[in-house]
Amino acid sequence: GLGTMGFALPAAIGASYGDPSRTTVAVIGDGGFQMTLQELGTIMQFKPDVKILILNNNFLGMVRQWQQLFHEKRYSFVDIQSPDFVQVAKGFGIPGNSVTKREDLKTAIKKMLEHKGSYLLEVMVGKENNVFPMVPQGRGVAEIVLCKEEV
DSSP: OOSOTTOHHHHHHHHHHHOTTSOEEEEEEHHHHHHHGGGHHHHHHHOOOEEEEEEEOSBOHHHHHHHHHHSTTOOOSOBOOOOOHHHHHHHTTOOEEEEOSGGGHHHHHHHHHHSSSOEEEEEEOOTTOOOOSBOOTTOOGGGOBOSGGGO
16 A cells, blocks of 8 residues: 555655655555644644645545455545535644645645645545555565556
8 A cells, every 4th residue: 555544644754854954754544644634733843844645535545445446436534524624724824725626726735835834735536536655464565556457
């Protein structure tokens, strides 16, 4: 996979302290973000410059992807409800925006990257878009899959 669910935000906070001169962006799914969204409190208190880009498909996306590709689409407990992430971030003093149209994405990313301080951008994506690369079950990192056709 792309990393353990929930890892991106705390890792990005740490990375931002490792090299404050570089832009740090946490790319995380909506399910993974819900696992560590309390780290917004860390951002509020210590003020690292972390950009948070949430890919929101209202699914536990990587779990759903495994169930699609390896378990004949027998979906179980992957359809999730999410809070209004932009409002949650605002509660921690972190500005943000949500994008639902592809044509608005470039402008929204530019605004996020130019913002001084932390910023949250939620991007609504298709419910069944898959994410690659991934490591299939029972295989090692040397057998990483780059696209659906390789599964």
